[in-house]
Amino acid sequence: MIERAIAPAFREVENIDLIRAKPIILANGLKVFSIDGGEQDLVRIEFIFSNINYDSEKPLQTFATNTMLNDGTSELSSTEIADKIDYYGAFLQTEYANDHSTVTLFTLNKHLANTLPIVKAIISDSNFPQVELDTLIRNQKQKLSVSLEKNDFLSRKTFSKVLFGDTLYGYDVSASDYDQLDREQLLSYFKQAYQARNCTVIVSGKVKENTISLIDNYFGKDWDSALDVQENKFNFEVGAGAMHYLEREDALQSAIRIGQISINRIHPDFPALQVVNTILGGYFGSRLMANIREDKGFTYGIGSALVSLKNTGYFFIASEVGADVCSAALTEIEKEITILKEQLVTEDELSLVKNYMLGSMLGSLENSLSHADKFKNIYFSGLDYDYYSRYIHTLRNINIQEVQAIANKYLSFNSLEKVIVGKK
Template sequence: MLNRTVAPESQAVNHINLIEPGHAALPNGCQVYWFNSGDQDLVRVEWIFNNLRFDKQKPLLNMAVNTMLTEGTANLTAAQIADSIDYYGAFLQAEYGYDQSQLTLYSLNRHLEHTLPVVVDVLTNSQFPQNELDTFVRNQQQKLQVSLQKNDILARRAFNKAVYSDTIYGLSANAIDYQQLQRTDMLSHFKQMYQPANCTLVISGKVDEATLQQVTGAFANWQNSFEPADTTQPSITPVTERFFYTEKPEALQSAIRMGLPMVNRSHPDFPALQVLNTVLGGYFGSRLMANIREDKGYTYGIGSGISSLKHGAAFFIATEVGADVCRSAVEEIEKEINLLRSELISEEELSLVKNYMQGSLLGSLENVFSHADKFKNVYFSGLGFDYYDRYTEVIKSITAEELQTLANKYLNFDEFYKVIVGKY
């Protein structure tokens, strides 16, 4: 009988066993990666495109074009697209990201012959009907109006604008930006961006040879346009001002967002910085949570993170606190930053964080789709799967002295961009 009074013995994570993808390059330039695992008759197909170069005069094109991909083609209305997918119990979703945008299909393998032709039509014949565009603009303006009433949204917009300046990462859309969307611009953008030479196709699930041939064969006639996709991006120049305060005299809570530009996943220091971030504010037992939530009671939640993007990155701390304790909360955040720079992390705390991070990594690999997601993280950062071996090795071996050195190198509170929305 299992003795439930004895805790199971903990085991160190020595290696992350990731599913290696198959790879092929199609004649039209599309790069195909596939992950075959499991017995369930289910497949996820992702068509991933690098976004076109950001244009400050037309800032919403990347987002609007991707969001409206399924709103009508030359052959199908938005309702017909939805019905054609729903009928077979499949799911089709357009997802926009700062660096890449994608169209994702979940389908039973046996229904691919019916669902794939719909995707082909979407990726080759999207028309962005004017009536659907008018509805999209109206809905987005209403959502924006609601969002701009929230202090945390205003703080995030101001922080991104400061750190990433006039790039796609720093975009803070206004109502007039939606009004300037033109169907002709969207059609031109679509033809340049959504072509096979700018596409990475990732297939995961039960992917046997027949399924692979079926997916790639459906796009055999997919051709590139005459104009190559321009996916370069403007350089990032953070602004010089460091403090941004939007006063709201009636606010009961103040939103705090602060941080600074950081190295991204491709930098050798990134795994170690993830450990440092976890200690500070990267999990529920972090120092920021222990101090500002548990001890002081200033907030329900506070956290820190590193947003790793293709052309940039930022370290940030975010929270909402009672308006009357906003200044005190900022002082406590500064104290925690300075403690990382001046005092060594105890062996007990560091061991807890290491175990948490290794366990989280293992727990995130729950199915074949998770393995595909891990692949995308490194692939679009220009890295290989050996990144995760380096990552786990850093977590296991990093010392308190090394973390203190990193804190002094990267976390100077005087250089932080600080955004306050509410009362201070």
């Protein structure tokens, strides 16, 4: 008979074994990394391009180029591309992020010879048909119009602008920016960015010998790098911690987003600050949740996060609360930060958080695709697998005094930029 009043025993995570990426350099200099694992005959191939040559006069150029890659080539229409991919039971997607743009193919190995030529056409021969561009502009303007009615969207938009200014990270996109898009912009950026010298290929899943040879066949021989590329470089400084308030008189809820420029993954304090963040607001049992959701009932959810980007990192706290309790919620957030800085956490709370974080990391490594995701985190930060050894060492050994020291070093409520959308 199970005694349900007694929590089950747990064991500390001793070590986490990662499937290490095998590097391969093709004849044209294309960097390929293979992460082999799993029994299913499935492979994921990611073509990852660094975002380059940011121009604030053309803020949507990078996004639109990536979004339209599968909208047509000189020989295939968007419908033909979709039909061919569907015929082989494959899946093709484009993804745009702050630092990289990605084309990802999921396919069975037996169909790789049929699906790779489609990807090759997309990343070397896209022609951005005007009719598809007109549809993109129309749809994105409509989507923006709808989003601008949401307090949470406005808070994120304003917060990014406050922290990052007119860079790629923070540009305040308006409907008129979409009207400035034209085919020549996209074709120009496509020629500059979508070339072998600016691409990293990461292959994960059941990687067979002919998987790499097929990639070499289509991408290692006649896909050249015609131009030198300059990756985006931005410098940011911590702001003064001002209040940024956007009044919405009819709002029933106010969106809160507060934070500041912080460290990214390359900084040696990053793992320790992740521990502090988790205690404060990084999981469901965090102090912010316990206070502002469970005790005060101000919100359904509140959390904090530490985000690593290529050029910087940032810390933020976000929530939506009743408009009548917005000021009270800010007071409680400040209180929780102050307590974390002035009072030592208990050994029990720290032990719980450490085991939660180790367990979460272990649980996230369910297959070779997730091992590939872990590799991307370090590779694009210029780190090696030793980072994870140091990360685990920090989680296992950080003490309550170090937690307080890190909190005092990196957290100051007065220095946080405070964005409120709704009623203060």
